[in-house]
Amino acid sequence: MAAWPRSRRLRSTVVTAALIAAVGVSAWALSNGRSPSGGGGQRADADRPLFSANCPPVIAMGEHDECVREVQRLLHAKGADIGVDGDFGPQTLRRVTAFQVLAGLQPNGVVGEPTKKALYASKVRMSVWPQRKVRERVREVFPEAPDKAVAIADCQSFLDPLHILPNTNGTRNWGLFQISDARLRDLGGTPREALDPEWNIQAARKLWSRERDFGDWPHCERAADAPRSPAPRHSPTTARPPS
Helix, strand or coil, rough: CHEEEEHHHHHHHHHHHHHHHHHHHHHHHHHHEEEEEEEECHHHHHHCHHCCCCCCCCEECHHHHHHHHHHHHHHHHHHCCCCCCEECCHHHHHHHHHHHCCCCCCCCCCCCCHHHHHHHHHHCCCCCHHHHHHHHHHHCCCCCCCCHHHHHHHHHHHHCCCEEEEECCCCECCCCCCEHHHHHHHHHHHHHHHCCCCHHHHHHHHHHHHHHHCCCCCHHHHHCCCCCCCCCCCCCCCCCCCC
């Protein structure tokens, strides 16, 4: 009968050792960002580089690195017209802001956690009308002054439906005719609507119809009305102006 207590003590020792080993494996796995069943954490980082330790929590204007390149690559994959050069400049700022609007996020122009998640998961498409279609539609909506309307849209946005311009006072101008936040409120529209080329052109038509002029775009109206200077002719004895 004396063997039974020793047998029980042996089993108890084995069980205790097994539990200690299991706890040790779990602690090692957690410290290495893995689950005991496999490399799930590392796989997630490989699939979503923006969430890896190599990228900062917020990616913003002025940065130049592989994290910016990943942001640009993801935007380009969604149809955005953007270069993939790793430089977070004005064009990347505009495209990030447009994506945020289309994805229903706060349009702050920086790539934080919500925007990172949406870049990987959202089905948003950022392809837009080509310039040819924009010109044709502007001419159709402004039959009274088709050339001038196209010139003003070109001056305002380079005929880019997703063009967004931040102002020094924190407001923004949106879309083809750069409808300001104030005008957007007057028209009962939203930034998302303003990035739709048809809505934007029709909104510009409403603004034009108030006075039947392009007074809402004074700078571009003056540029559209300015006569073009003839190309200078140079005689062999006349010095060319500096380039």
